[in-house]
Amino acid sequence: MTGLWERHVLPRLVDRACRTPRVGRLRERVCAGLRDEVVEIGFGSGLNVAHYPPEVSRVLAVEPSDVAWRKALPRIDAARVDVRRSGLDGQRLDLPDDSADCALSTFTLCTIPDLPAALAELRRVLRPGGTLHFLEHGLAPTAGWRPGSAAWSRSRNGWWAAAT
Numbered sequence: 001m002t003g004l005w006e007r008h009v010l011p012r013l014v015d016r017a018c019r020t021p022r023v024g025r026l027r028e029r030v031c032a033g034l035r036d037e038v039v040e041i042g043f044g045s046g047l048n049v050a051h052y053p054p055e056v057s058r059v060l061a062v063e064p065s066d067v068a069w070r071k072a073l074p075r076i077d078a079a080r081v082d083v084r085r086s087g088l089d090g091q092r093l094d095l096p097d098d099s100a101d102c103a104l105s106t107f108t109l110c111t112i113p114d115l116p117a118a119l120a121e122l123r124r125v126l127r128p129g130g131t132l133h134f135l136e137h138g139l140a141p142t143a144g145w146r147p148g149s150a151a152w153s154r155s156r157n158g159w160w161a162a163a164t
């Protein structure tokens with residue numbers, strides 16, 4: 001991870017932008033059904049922690065940004081779940097085969113340069129019958145030029161791509 005933007009600005013921006021009540025409801029949905037040992041790639045500032053179901057016993061968090069990880073620490077401390085940082089790169093997981101019951105990724109698959117490698121790694125570490133829970137953004141169906149429309153989203157691709 002290089003550059004002032006990636007290291008210092010983006011983690012703070014994501015922490016702000018992705019903790020609205022609306023996104024919180026989506027987090028609740030994507031975390032439903034997680035259980036036992038979970039690997040979460042792109043853990044960020046820990047905004048999913050409050051949504052882990054009680055069936056989750058341990059979370060192996062993969063996150064390259066130290067700034068995001070520091071922001072996550074109070075959320076981890078307040079959680080009942082054992083969360084430990086277990087790597088920096090979803091493309092090369094430092095975890096054994098068949099070692100996780102579930103995998104979680106929110107707004108991260110779009111960030112990882114080699115997505116097939118990251119998905120292959122998740123498949124490798126998931127036990128047979130394990131489940132991948134993911135949440136991603138897509139192009140809005142709304143026409144016209146207003147916040148949230150497809151055209152508005154496209155206009156933001158430039159800075160988001162530069163950021164990730």
Ligand SMILES: C[S@@+](CC[C@H](N)C(=O)[O-])C[C@H]1O[C@@H](n2cnc3c(N)ncnc32)[C@H](O)[C@@H]1O
Pocket residue numbers: 014018041042043044045046047062063064065068088089090091105106107108111112113
């Ligand atoms: C848009 S943020 C989402 C953070 C968090 N999942 C959330 O929902 O708030 C994307 C995250 O992916 C992380 N990331 C970037 N490259 C990564 C990689 N190769 N492996 C794992 N995580 C990565 C970033 O540091 C950032 O925390």
